[in-house]
Amino acid sequence: EAQVTQNPRYLITVTGKKLTVTCSQNMNHEYMSWYRQDPGLGLRQIYYSMNVEVTDKGDVPEGYKVSRKEKRNFPLILESPSPNQTSLYFCASSFYRTEQFFGPGTRLTVL
Amino acid sequence: SQQGEEDPQALSIQEGENATMNCSYKTSINNLQWYRQNSGRGLVHLILIRSNEREKHSGRLRVTLDTSKKSSSLLITASRAADTASYFCATDADAGGTSYGKLTFGQGTILTVHP
Numbered sequence: 001e002a003q004v005t006q007n008p009r010y011l012i013t014v015t016g017k018k019l020t021v022t023c024s025q026n027m028n029h030e031y032m033s034w035y036r037q038d039p040g041l042g043l044r045q046i047y048y049s050m051n052v053e054v055t056d057k058g059d060v061p062e063g064y065k066v067s068r069k070e071k072r073n074f075p076l077i078l079e080s081p082s083p084n085q086t087s088l089y090f091c092a093s094s095f096y097r098t099e100q101f102f103g104p105g106t107r108l109t110v111l
Numbered sequence: 112s113q114q115g116e117e118d119p120q121a122l123s124i125q126e127g128e129n130a131t132m133n134c135s136y137k138t139s140i141n142n143l144q145w146y147r148q149n150s151g152r153g154l155v156h157l158i159l160i161r162s163n164e165r166e167k168h169s170g171r172l173r174v175t176l177d178t179s180k181k182s183s184s185l186l187i188t189a190s191r192a193a194d195t196a197s198y199f200c201a202t203d204a205d206a207g208g209t210s211y212g213k214l215t216f217g218q219g220t221i222l223t224v225h226p
Contacts, residue, residue, distance in 0.1 A: 004153075033213075033214070035216075040218070041218070042199070042216050042217060042218035042219055043154075043199065043201075043216040044216075045213065045214070045215070048213055056213075058213070059215075088151065090153060090154065092154075097141055097142060097203055098159065099144060099156040099159050100144070100154075100156065100201075100214060101156070102146075102153040102154040102155070103153055104152065104153045105151070105152065105153055107151075
């Protein structure tokens with residue numbers, strides 16, 4: 001089944017404790033992206049990647065890191081999480097300028 | 112700043128009625144996409160319309176695009192309670208080859224369809 005998977009789905013952590021949210025797709029898409037969704041602010045793009053080893057900042061990259069060492073994986077890293085990074089995170093992937101396929105979301109709470 | 116802005120922010124209708132949502136954007140686009148999201152879940156793609164297209168249909172969905180007005184509309188005909196969800200437009204800006212695929216989402220329209 002074609003899909004985008006994210007892990008974990010739910011995470012509660014404390015300020016400053018490094019964490020990684022994984023994202024994997026099995027559709028051979030070149031493009032992958034991370035978004036965060038907050039009430040009243042809609043979806044905002046954090047980082048995106050147009051192919052292996054090619055990444056670029058989205059609209060809200062501060063406090064996040066990404067890497068794209070393999071085509072199928074695009075992990076999101078929070079080196080020192082803070083409470084303002086409490087949010088619902090989505091990973092998405094697509095071919096060149098086509099519909100994006102979204103993962104199920106990761107609900108992160110930083111205490 | 113948000114590229115896509117949806118209107119209205121919330122829409123409440125009865126089953127069987129049509130629902131129309133509008134999206135305005137600011138810069139030239141390669142394509143515009145509509146997505147649906149059920150509460151707290153992942154987004155599901157509905158329709159993609161390219162800048163050289165004016166109208167597209169998919170089942171009960173009809174999307175129009177007016178690039179001169181920088182606006183799009185999503186029409187859901189004969190709505191059902193199961194259509195209750197948030198609907199987002201997203202624009203893929205035509206900003207040159209290095210930024211393809213960067214979607215910018217609006218804040219969405221919350222649609223409630225009463226049985």
